Amino acid sequence: MSLSTRHLLGIKDLTVDDISLILETAEQFKEVLQRPVKKVPSLRDVTIVNLFYENSTRTRFSFELAEKRLSADTINFAVSGSSAAKGETLLDTVRNILSMKVDMVVMRHSASGAPHFLAQHIPAAIINAGDGVNEHPTQGLLDAFSMRKKLGKLEGLKVAIIGDIMHSRVAMSNIYLLNKMGAKVTVCGPPTLIPKYIRESFGVEVNYNLKETLEWCDVANVLRIQLERQNQVLFSSLREYNIAYGVKRKLLDNLNKEIVVMHPGPINRGVELDSDVADSKQSIILQQVENGVAVRMAVLYLLSGRNPGNN
Numbered sequence: 001m002s003l004s005t006r007h008l009l010g011i012k013d014l015t016v017d018d019i020s021l022i023l024e025t026a027e028q029f030k031e032v033l034q035r036p037v038k039k040v041p042s043l044r045d046v047t048i049v050n051l052f053y054e055n056s057t058r059t060r061f062s063f064e065l066a067e068k069r070l071s072a073d074t075i076n077f078a079v080s081g082s083s084a085a086k087g088e089t090l091l092d093t094v095r096n097i098l099s100m101k102v103d104m105v106v107m108r109h110s111a112s113g114a115p116h117f118l119a120q121h122i123p124a125a126i127i128n129a130g131d132g133v134n135e136h137p138t139q140g141l142l143d144a145f146s147m148r149k150k151l152g153k154l155e156g157l158k159v160a161i162i163g164d165i166m167h168s169r170v171a172m173s174n175i176y177l178l179n180k181m182g183a184k185v186t187v188c189g190p191p192t193l194i195p196k197y198i199r200e201s202f203g204v205e206v207n208y209n210l211k212e213t214l215e216w217c218d219v220a221n222v223l224r225i226q227l228e229r230q231n232q233v234l235f236s237s238l239r240e241y242n243i244a245y246g247v248k249r250k251l252l253d254n255l256n257k258e259i260v261v262m263h264p265g266p267i268n269r270g271v272e273l274d275s276d277v278a279d280s281k282q283s284i285i286l287q288q289v290e291n292g293v294a295v296r297m298a299v300l301y302l303l304s305g306r307n308p309g310n311n
């Protein structure tokens with residue numbers, strides 16, 4: 001079995017079989033990560049560059065750890081301290097790095113489409129670690145993996161994505177993936193943070209009422225307000241956002257069921273999510289982070305050409 005694509009640019013381009021293969025392979029790597037010796041030789045002699053043109057904590061460490069657990073050689077690039085600050089173009093930077101015999105590129109960039117552009121110009125496999133407001137495919141995959149682990153299935157699952165849908169690449173990757181895998185998606189947030197034609201364009205339901213959305217769903221994936229991507233005022237204040245759309249203990253206690261709470265991080269505590277929810281046993285936020293390493297190992301392995309299914 002191998003993937004139908006050479007790069008992971010977005011969930012949009014993956015088939016249902018691709019997604020299933022990545023999730024199954026991640027299950028195997030998850031088992032490896034429970035062993036006392038967590039390292040396997042699968043990517044020995046494969047060299048990977050982590051190109052981060054935008055801030056990251058979880059995603060960067062998760063990729064780096066996944067690469068190390070697979071025995072790959074890695075180099076790390078952060079835009080501050082690089083020649084990009086001296087005016088070098090993205091393509092020049094990457095061509096120079098590749099001339100040092102680098103096989104795979106993991107990249108995060110604030111420009112939507114940057115990894116797609118690179119994929120047209122360089123021979124190495126590219127993995128998108130988040131491009132602007134477009135997609136964050138490994139986050140979508142690790143969210144799906146975590147939901148499936150917790151609730152046993154994706155098909156028919158009712159997933160609410162709550163918050164700043166407009167500026168969230170995590171929302172986009174989740175929507176593509178959950179639609180392909182037969183889950184039901186409702187997006188919820190203030191009307192100014194939800195794209196106008198999302199229902200028609202992406203086949204999701206829209207509900208502006210948080211209480212009703214929570215009553216409907218099995219899983220609430222709560223997103224951060226991406227203030228750094230908003231160039232105009234889209235809601236009155238963070239305090240009022242919390243009153244209308246913050247996920248709170250009392251709201252959850254008043255439901256007649258126990259839903260699963262997720263968040264891709266970083267959390268703005270007291271804005272989209274209150275601490276007594278984030279730290280409760282209903283929340284699988286740290287399990288998402290843990291699962292992220294296994295999911296990224298699966299993606300790297302399947303795209304490396306070391307998978308016996310590849311030729």
Ligand code: NCD
Pocket residue numbers: 058059130136139169170223224226264265266
């Ligand atoms: C997200 C991102 O960078 O897109 N974080 C992450 O990768 N875990 C979400 C966010 O920044 O809010």
